[in-house]
Amino acid sequence: MNQKTIFITIALILLLAFGMATLIYRNHQASLQDSSMGQTRELAERQGAPVKGPSEAKVTIVEFFDPACETCRDFYPFLKQLMDRYPGKVNVMMRFAPLHTGSDQVVKMLEAARLQDKFWPALEILFDNQDQWIVGHTSQPMRALNILYSLDIDQQKLASDMNSPAVAGIIQQDVQDAQALGVRATPEFFVNGRPMPSFGYQQLSQLVDEAVAVEY
Numbered sequence: 438m439n440q441k442t443i444f445i446t447i448a449l450i451l452l453l454a455f456g457m458a459t460l461i462y463r464n465h466q467a468s469l470q471d472s473s474m475g476q477t478r479e480l481a482e483r484q485g486a487p488v489k490g491p492s493e494a495k496v497t498i499v500e501f502f503d504p505a506c507e508t509c510r511d512f513y514p515f516l517k518q519l520m521d522r523y524p525g526k527v528n529v530m531m532r533f534a535p536l537h538t539g540s541d542q543v544v545k546m547l548e549a550a551r552l553q554d555k556f557w558p559a560l561e562i563l564f565d566n567q568d569q570w571i572v573g574h575t576s577q578p579m580r581a582l583n584i585l586y587s588l589d590i591d592q593q594k595l596a597s598d599m600n601s602p603a604v605a606g607i608i609q610q611d612v613q614d615a616q617a618l619g620v621r622a623t624p625e626f627f628v629n630g631r632p633m634p635s636f637g638y639q640q641l642s643q644l645v646d647e648a649v650a651v652e653y
Contacts (some may be wrong), residue, residue, distance in 0.1 A: 478630025539576030598633025
């Protein structure tokens with residue numbers, strides 16, 4: 438075997454070794470990313486949180502929201518559009534992030550309404566009448582409560598449940614998970630555990646499109 442052949446052989450071995458090392462590194466990084474995404478999804482999705490859409494859907498949009506947030510209100514119809522785009526494939530989970538003053542009491546009302554299967558009507562009526570119970574970007578809980586009382590709802594049970602330790606625990610869990618995920622403003626969205634790279638309708642739509650393509 439001459440020197441040229443030896444050189445070529447060594448070069449091929451080194452090239453092969455480099456290729457294998459690169460593949461191993463990429464697989465390791467992908468594994469780390471998948472693990473991180475799994476942990477993020479575990480924090481983002483809470484069992485028992487209100488969900489709109491089919492339970493068997495493989496794509497879940499999680500929104501951390503504040504009912505006093507104008508942008509949350511404005512995004513709400515867009516979430517319906519995304520579910521309509523992919524019938525049976527996408528659902529929406531709502532989680533509480535009461536960042537406005539006074540909203541901690543309003544989210545308790547919403548969770549109490551959920552116990553009567555009235556979460557979505559309660560959320561929609563509060564969004565539709567947001568200007569009636571928000572004053573200077575501050576929630577007015579009693580005004581919000583009076584609006585909810587216009588629903589076909591057991592008022593006594595609502596008042597009792599919203600002050601229960603169970604409801605307080607659920608709100609606390611959502612707040613803790615939001616903090617762990619770095620939620621600093623509302624709305625904040627996660628799609629199957631993936632956060633938006635930047636905020637906007639198009640960014641959320643793209644995340645959903647990508648998740649549907651992967652899952653289906």
